[in-house]
Amino acid sequence: MNQALFIEQVWDLTREIPKGKVTSYGAIAKAIGTPNLSRMVAKAIGACGAAQPPVPYYRVISSNGLLAGDPSSTAKRQELLEREGVEIKNLKVQNLKKVFWNPLIDLE
Numbered sequence: 001m002n003q004a005l006f007i008e009q010v011w012d013l014t015r016e017i018p019k020g021k022v023t024s025y026g027a028i029a030k031a032i033g034t035p036n037l038s039r040m041v042a043k044a045i046g047a048c049g050a051a052q053p054p055v056p057y058y059r060v061i062s063s064n065g066l067l068a069g070d071p072s073s074t075a076k077r078q079e080l081l082e083r084e085g086v087e088i089k090n091l092k093v094q095n096l097k098k099v100f101w102n103p104l105i106d107l108e
Helices: 003-015 025-031 038-046 071-083
Strands: none
Touching: 003 025, 003 038, 025 038
């Protein structure tokens, strides 16, 4: 798969995540047909800084509910999620099943 196309697919799908919901790198990878590339999804999310329209990168978390990634950005990501009503304790999303958005199911 073309890398630029892959990145665009990741960004486009991430833009679909509703406010107050989160999804995982793996769920995005599965939804775009590349189930083994969750690390590449993480890299694509990490490169979305100047993307237009903006990509709500902070809504993508680890499958275990943790705000993973660059520690310097976790406080900002937590703040943005909490503004949307997502409860976080010790960098872990609470009520994950309730706030998890599965693109394979929820986009249908």
